[in-house]
Amino acid sequence: MEIPYTVHERPDTGLWNAKVGVWLFLASEVMLFGGLFSAYIFLRIGADYWPHHALNVPLGLTNTIVLITSSITMVLAWVSVKMRDFGQFRFWMSATLGCGCLFVVIKSIEYRDKFSHYGVVFRDEAAFRKYEPELSALGANIKTNTEGHGARLDRTPHFEIAGHLASGVTADAIELAPDRHEGGAKGGAHGGALRVALADVARWGVFAPRYSTYYAIYFTLTGLHALHVLGGMVVLFYFLVTGAKMFAADPEHLANRVEVGGLFWHFVDLVWIFLFPVLYLL
Amino acid sequence: MSGTGSIPAGHGGADGGGHPHARGSVWRTYVFSTDHKMIGIQYGLTSLVFMLLGFFLMLAMRWQLAYPGQPLPLIGKFFSPQNPFLPGGAMSPDLYNSFGAMHGTIMIFLGVVPLAFGAFGNYVVPLQIGAPDMAFPRINMASYHAYLWGGVLMLASFLVPGGAAKSGWTSYAPLASVADTRALAPSTVFHPVFNGQTMWLIAMVLLITSSLLGAVNFITTIIQLRAKGMSWMRLPFFVWAQLVTAFLLLLAFPPLEAAGIMQLMDRLAGTSFFVLSGLYVGGKLLEASGGGSPILWQHLFWFLGHPEVYVLILPGMGIVCEVIAVNSRKPIWGYRPLVLAAIAIGFLSFMVWAHHMYLTGMGSKVSTFFQTTTVLISVPSVIILTALLISLWGGAIRFTTPMLFAAAFIPMFGLGGLTGLPLAFNAIDLALHDTYYVIGHFHYVVAPGTIFALFAGIYHWYPKITGRRMSEFLGRVHFWPSLVCMNGIFLPMFLQGMAGVHRRWYDGGGTIANPTYELVRGAIHWNEFMSISAFLLAAAQVPFIVNLFVSLWRGERVGDNPWEATTLEWAAPTPPPHGNFAMPVEAHRGPYEYSVPGHERDFLPQWEAVKGSGT
Ligand code: HEM
Ligand SMILES: [Cu+2]
Numbered sequence: 001m002e003i004p005y006t007v008h009e010r011p012d013t014g015l016w017n018a019k020v021g022v023w024l025f026l027a028s029e030v031m032l033f034g035g036l037f038s039a040y041i042f043l044r045i046g047a048d049y050w051p052h053h054a055l056n057v058p059l060g061l062t063n064t065i066v067l068i069t070s071s072i073t074m075v076l077a078w079v080s081v082k083m084r085d086f087g088q089f090r091f092w093m094s095a096t097l098g099c100g101c102l103f104v105v106i107k108s109i110e111y112r113d114k115f116s117h118y119g120v121v122f123r124d125e126a127a128f129r130k131y132e133p134e135l136s137a138l139g140a141n142i143k144t145n146t147e148g149h150g151a152r153l154d155r156t157p158h159f160e161i162a163g164h165l166a167s168g169v170t171a172d173a174i175e176l177a178p179d180r181h182e183g184g185a186k187g188g189a190h191g192g193a194l195r196v197a198l199a200d201v202a203r204w205g206v207f208a209p210r211y212s213t214y215y216a217i218y219f220t221l222t223g224l225h226a227l228h229v230l231g232g233m234v235v236l237f238y239f240l241v242t243g244a245k246m247f248a249a250d251p252e253h254l255a256n257r258v259e260v261g262g263l264f265w266h267f268v269d270l271v272w273i274f275l276f277p278v279l280y281l282l
Numbered sequence: 283m284s285g286t287g288s289i290p291a292g293h294g295g296a297d298g299g300g301h302p303h304a305r306g307s308v309w310r311t312y313v314f315s316t317d318h319k320m321i322g323i324q325y326g327l328t329s330l331v332f333m334l335l336g337f338f339l340m341l342a343m344r345w346q347l348a349y350p351g352q353p354l355p356l357i358g359k360f361f362s363p364q365n366p367f368l369p370g371g372a373m374s375p376d377l378y379n380s381f382g383a384m385h386g387t388i389m390i391f392l393g394v395v396p397l398a399f400g401a402f403g404n405y406v407v408p409l410q411i412g413a414p415d416m417a418f419p420r421i422n423m424a425s426y427h428a429y430l431w432g433g434v435l436m437l438a439s440f441l442v443p444g445g446a447a448k449s450g451w452t453s454y455a456p457l458a459s460v461a462d463t464r465a466l467a468p469s470t471v472f473h474p475v476f477n478g479q480t481m482w483l484i485a486m487v488l489l490i491t492s493s494l495l496g497a498v499n500f501i502t503t504i505i506q507l508r509a510k511g512m513s514w515m516r517l518p519f520f521v522w523a524q525l526v527t528a529f530l531l532l533l534a535f536p537p538l539e540a541a542g543i544m545q546l547m548d549r550l551a552g553t554s555f556f557v558l559s560g561l562y563v564g565g566k567l568l569e570a571s572g573g574g575s576p577i578l579w580q581h582l583f584w585f586l587g588h589p590e591v592y593v594l595i596l597p598g599m600g601i602v603c604e605v606i607a608v609n610s611r612k613p614i615w616g617y618r619p620l621v622l623a624a625i626a627i628g629f630l631s632f633m634v635w636a637h638h639m640y641l642t643g644m645g646s647k648v649s650t651f652f653q654t655t656t657v658l659i660s661v662p663s664v665i666i667l668t669a670l671l672i673s674l675w676g677g678a679i680r681f682t683t684p685m686l687f688a689a690a691f692i693p694m695f696g697l698g699g700l701t702g703l704p705l706a707f708n709a710i711d712l713a714l715h716d717t718y719y720v721i722g723h724f725h726y727v728v729a730p731g732t733i734f735a736l737f738a739g740i741y742h743w744y745p746k747i748t749g750r751r752m753s754e755f756l757g758r759v760h761f762w763p764s765l766v767c768m769n770g771i772f773l774p775m776f777l778q779g780m781a782g783v784h785r786r787w788y789d790g791g792g793t794i795a796n797p798t799y800e801l802v803r804g805a806i807h808w809n810e811f812m813s814i815s816a817f818l819l820a821a822a823q824v825p826f827i828v829n830l831f832v833s834l835w836r837g838e839r840v841g842d843n844p845w846e847a848t849t850l851e852w853a854a855p856t857p858p859p860h861g862n863f864a865m866p867v868e869a870h871r872g873p874y875e876y877s878v879p880g881h882e883r884d885f886l887p888q889w890e891a892v893k894g895s896g897t
Binding site for chain 2: 003004013018038039212219224
């Protein structure tokens with residue numbers, strides 16, 4: 001028994017099966033990420049404080065460029081099969097996979113950064129004021145919702161600093177070399193350190209998902225996206241390895257497969273194009 | 283079963299009960315089959331087992347509601363007073379909560395939807411559109427296995443410390459975020475992953491994956507694999523119903539998957555998606571960053587949850603439509619409005635979800651919006667019901683067992699739908715929300731509604747699957763008591779609900795009613811009556827189970843088209859072989875050409891070219 005329209009299109013719909021299937025699948029993926037994006041909006045509207053520019057924009061931008069490039073090489077790989085040039089297909093497909101790897105590596109570097117970077121949220125305004133002179137002497141970058149961007153009367157005041165552990169954490173205090181303004185977080189040029197009593201601290205820790213709802217949604221969205229990148233790479237790698245046989249048997253079949261895989265890959269790229277501004281810039 | 287036994291290629295077809303498409307090993311034929319019919323049967327049997335299990339959970343709960351604190355009959359005496367779940371054989375509150383949550387979860391996600399969509403959809407849709415199989419047979423197999431293992435994981439959660447999930451089938455946060463953790467129950471040692479609520483979430487992710495794979499497959503199949511001549515307006519209504527259902531599953535489930543992932547993060551990574559700031563659990567401030575929103579969970583859940591209720595009902599409507607057409611020997615009245623109504627339901631059901639959330643204080647503007655859309659969506663439901671009712675008018679009705687169930691569907695679903703209307707109104711719902719009234723409402727639509735439709739479908743298509751008819755006598759012994767008992771259980775729920783009986787009281791309301799709550803006092807005596815009806819309903823299922831199996835050997839042997847029906851599944855050999863049709867099929871006319879004037883027979887099958895074409 002053979003299922004019709006697996007390779008050639010059905011005349012009245014003009015489509016072959018897998019193409020219908022992948023578009024439907026992508027529709028459900030839109031709803032999946034749509035659910036998470038709406039959660040992002042919902043959480044952000046309700047938040048007392050939402051961090052700005054907490055991520056490394058140059059790295060994020062690099063990754064955006066890497067993914068867009070990979071979408072182009074993906075199209076070229078498909079075109080190569082269509083033009084029946086298997087060598088070219090292999091080249092462009094490998095390039096696509098290379099971009100995928102680069103993306104994952106850069107993303108891992110960003111993740112590692114977050115897991116070694118500490119934040120401290122003060123218990124309340126009075127607690128913060130105690131450290132204010134010392135903090136301004138150090139030139140520390142203080143994140144707050146009481147002035148400027150994000151200031152709103154109906155929100156609980158929020159005072160937060162970030163930095164690297166200086167000597168560590170004791171039973172009752174944490175010693176931190178705070179990030180300073182002007183890109184202190186990225187420069188790594190830390191001045192002196194500061195001891196904050198844990199009694200004055202609402203919560204502290206590395207920027208893991210549990211640190212705040214911002215990092216929770218950041219890691220969930222980008223983690224799920226990274227899983228999609230990895231999944232896509234597995235599929236594309238499979239096409240690369242097994243492609244020769246199928247190319248010999250029925251090149252159009254391979255072209256269809258590459259097209260379907262490519263549609264998924266473009267989708268993953270598109271998700272990132274939304275993620276980048278939403279998480280890095282806004 | 284072992285993987286080594288093999289059946290010689292080309293075997294089969296001769297013995298009616300065997301599987302003519304048996305090629306290769308038993309393993310490949312029965313377990314890892316890619317044939318849509320075998321997968322349909324797998325879905326069917328698995329979901330029936332789950333449904334029976336979900337029903338037993340409810341029977342135990344009904345015992346507790348009628349006779350609070352008394353040891354369960356039959357099994358109660360096996361439990362010591364120290365048993366944490368059933369002290370002295372009586373249900374503990376935690377066990378009651380587990381059973382309640384699992385009853386809902388099993389019935390909806392493991393019982394009704396897999397039976398209505400997975401089983402009937404898989405078996406019947408490709409046959410009705412004249413396709414050789416599903417568009418993606420291996421994805422189809424994967425879909426069944428994701429479902430099976432999701433279900434097994436769900437059941438396994440009964441065995442872990444602390445027992446199965448306890449936060450309702452809706453898993454409302456923040457209760458579900460802290461349930462089965464040290465924070466809520468300090469004396470129990472929970473496993474970080476293998477605890478009730480976390481396993482519920484993981485199982486749900488598997489189930490969602492399963493229905494996603496199914497939905498993609500169904501839609502592609504219906505778009506791409508229709509036989510020659512099977513244009514859109516010649517599709518049987520059942521296929522339309524399944525198509526809309528597939529779209530609902532495709533688009534509504536992913537947001538719940540997103541929500542499930544977030545709740546998993548809350549439980550495993552310590553995030554606070556659904557945990558608000560300053561939450562005290564067990565008298566202590568919860569150690570979490572806070573800043574999350576329990577309402578967010580409700581939005582994401584009901585964005586699935588409402589379309590899901592139409593996933594529960596649409597396939598049922600499709601089955602009823604087929605059965606009524608065949609047995610009233612008349613064309614369905616208003617085929618086109620039926621199709622349009624189903625599509626309208628599909629669209630509207632994405633816009634009504636917050637009618638489950640009136641009590642959250644969304645504000646009157648938002649409530650008004652959802653109130654309006656909810657009233658709107660009842661219009662297409664009424665259209666469908668009316669069309670089915672009018673289809674009976676003047677028909678030469680054959681009161682076969684499937685027809686009895688299909689006919690009973692109409693008033694029962696009607697009652698469920700009508701009692702939904704008051705709930706649509708914000709002001710009334712504030713009083714009725716979370717009472718037994720709501721439980722009565724949705725059980726009328728799903729139990730004597732959808733489940734009756736599913737029974738109708740089983741009796742109706744059984745001859746195609748097995749080559750034998752189920753016993754009409756046992757069918758009647760099944761139908762009449764079921765109809766009476768269903769009403770015995772669910773009708774008093776409206777009275778209780780209006781009196782204010784809450785849906786989650788574990789002792790049936792007795793303790794609350796007596797000192798303080800006078801209104802409820804007059805309604806709780808119904809508990810015993812309802813519970814006895816439930817036990818009798820259980821007894822009424824025995825003839826069905828007997829019938830299902832005994833008819834495999836003893837049922838009357840029938841030909842390919844025993845009901846003298848018109849749709850394509852009856853053109854296939856019985857049981858249909860791998861690849862379905864013995865010769866190429868073509869649809870020559872609409873699906874319901876019964877009693878067309880000027881013909882000797884009272885039905886014109888879709889597949890017959892010459893004899894019928896007197897147009
Ligand atoms: C025909 C029009 C219908 C209307 C106007 C309607 C309206 C409503 C409303 C407003 C609620 C929320 C009540 C509350 O929680 O306070 C509700 C609950 C519910 N409805 Fe309907 N409904 C309709 C049809 C259906 C159908 C066809 C089904 C399923 C097959 C269904 C299944 C449910 C379920 C399962 C719940 C309760 C969920 C829960 O809280 O656990 N309804 N309905
Ligand atoms: Cu609803």
